[in-house]
Amino acid sequence: MSMINSLRAAVRTNRRRVAAGVYDVLPEDAASAVVDCAVYQHGKRKGETCSPREAARRVKAEQQLQDGAGSFSWIGLHEPTEAEFEGIAQRFGLHPLAVEDAVHAHQRPKVERYDDVLFAVFKTIRYVEHDQLTPTSEVVDTGELMVFAGRDFVITVRHGGHGSLQELRHRLEADADEAGLLAKGPAAVLHAIADHVVDNYLLVAERLQNDVDEIEYGVFSAKGGRSADVGRVYQLKREVLEFKRAVVPLLRPMQQLSEPLQRLVDPDIQKYFRDVADHLARVAEQVHGFDELLNSLLQANLAQVSVAQNEDMRKITAWAAIFAVPTMITGVYGMNFDYMPELHHEYGYPMVLGAIALICVGMYRGFRRNGWL
Numbered sequence: 620m621s622m623i624n625s626l627r628a629a630v631r632t633n634r635r636r637v638a639a640g641v642y643d644v645l646p647e648d649a650a651s652a653v654v655d656c657a658v659y660q661h662g663k664r665k666g667e668t669c670s671p672r673e674a675a676r677r678v679k680a681e682q683q684l685q686d687g688a689g690s691f692s693w694i695g696l697h698e699p700t701e702a703e704f705e706g707i708a709q710r711f712g713l714h715p716l717a718v719e720d721a722v723h724a725h726q727r728p729k730v731e732r733y734d735d736v737l738f739a740v741f742k743t744i745r746y747v748e749h750d751q752l753t754p755t756s757e758v759v760d761t762g763e764l765m766v767f768a769g770r771d772f773v774i775t776v777r778h779g780g781h782g783s784l785q786e787l788r789h790r791l792e793a794d795a796d797e798a799g800l801l802a803k804g805p806a807a808v809l810h811a812i813a814d815h816v817v818d819n820y821l822l823v824a825e826r827l828q829n830d831v832d833e834i835e836y837g838v839f840s841a842k843g844g845r846s847a848d849v850g851r852v853y854q855l856k857r858e859v860l861e862f863k864r865a866v867v868p869l870l871r872p873m874q875q876l877s878e879p880l881q882r883l884v885d886p887d888i889q890k891y892f893r894d895v896a897d898h899l900a901r902v903a904e905q906v907h908g909f910d911e912l913l914n915s916l917l918q919a920n921l922a923q924v925s926v927a928q929n930e931d932m933r934k935i936t937a938w939a940a941i942f943a944v945p946t947m948i949t950g951v952y953g954m955n956f957d958y959m960p961e962l963h964h965e966y967g968y969p970m971v972l973g974a975i976a977l978i979c980v981g982m983y984r985g986f987r988r989n990g991w992l
Contacts, residue, residue, distance in 0.1 A: 754850025
């Protein structure tokens, strides 16, 4: 809370300082969390990697020379601490609530507006390779990516061991010209990041389809419920639900960014957000389908296990009935009576054994014919 209170006061003070062009009175920027920081002018990178303080100073200078058009900074950070992020948050006037979300992570995917700054939270998803799906297999690994998009800056905060934006940044810089996306400013970077995240969703959904198919084949194979492990079905369902939590909450924010009422996004960029929203809707449909199918497979697997158990019980009952016949007959002849049929008959013993055998064979054939054995 102390950080939030200090940031509230610092944001108000920093806005007055920025208006006055003062950039060297804020706390030092912590370089340890900064992955890359650069200034872009009309879609082209200007100079080498610099500190956030230097980037802010360059943007201010470029805007004064170019009448405030076409310059912005892009600062990328990886898992910054409160102390490391405090100076940057004060320098760019970021809202304390958004700063708290960015530092502590574990947020729900969303897009929020704080004055002239858009704050977006994305869940990054990585498919975990595995030779065979087991009841403890990790199928998807999640991380988080936060984006602050202002009028002249983009700040990205990444949590987790994957989801790096370095390749995306290089690809955008390679296409840096007057017609490139970077020429459209921070909103274009926000779109590129959203498109990058959703494209990864599509790849993960494609790989998950193979796991779901494998589970489905196991459930409906010849051995049915005996070979298919309920634990594997349940584990995959848990991983799909984790994927679903990353995709579904992002649907409405992506649609909002493509609507004309969103003043912080260039109309040309809004068209691209519509494409991202369409791809995201397709992924959401796939994930929902996976979830429903796994529910059905789980029920089918449990039903097959129940059927298999009933078959076992029928076999046990049939064999018990067959063995009950000789037990009953020999039990009768084991009683201590002098006058019983065929006790003194020369062929009495083989006749009784033959009768037992005939009855047991008859019962066995009857059970086989009725599918009990």
